[in-house]
Amino acid sequence: MSAAVPVSITVRSASRLLCIEWDDSAVSELPHARLRARCRCAACTHAARRGDTPGDGADVTLTAVNAVADGGLNLVFSDGHGRGIYPWAYLREIGAA
Ligand SMILES: [Zn+2]
Known part of the structure; x- marks a missing residue:
């Protein structure tokens, strides 16, 4: 398991991507949906x-990104959902999928 941490986090609204640049120089581009x-x-x-995947394929976008104390992000989406916590390792894993 990589212990990489982000050096920059950018929300791209037009392309609906969350771009994370990691300290090992990898880049993750994560679609909001x-x-x-x-x-x-x-x-x-x-x-x-x-078997019900919320937001899958929907026109959902990120509306807020909040850092959480133990290393990760809390993401808030345009459908009003904002309870999810995404640890760095999990974001890295989603980005590689
Ligand atoms: Zn959720």
């Missing part, structure tokens, strides 16, 4: 188990 679909909060995890 993919981030929404991969939310791991209790409600989304439960929905996913039922």
Whole structure:
């Protein structure tokens, strides 16, 4: 597991990407809809188990990005959902998918 941490985080509204530049010089470009679909909060995890993926393929965009104390981001989406916490390692994993 990589212990990379971001050196820059940019939200691109037009292309609906969250761009993360890591300290090992890798770059992740994460579509907003993919981030929404991969939310791991209790409600989304439960929905996913039922085969219902929230926001998947939808016109959902990121509206806010908040740093969390233990190393990661809290993301808020245009559908009003903002409970998901995305640790750095998880963002890195989504970016590689
Ligand atoms: Zn969620």
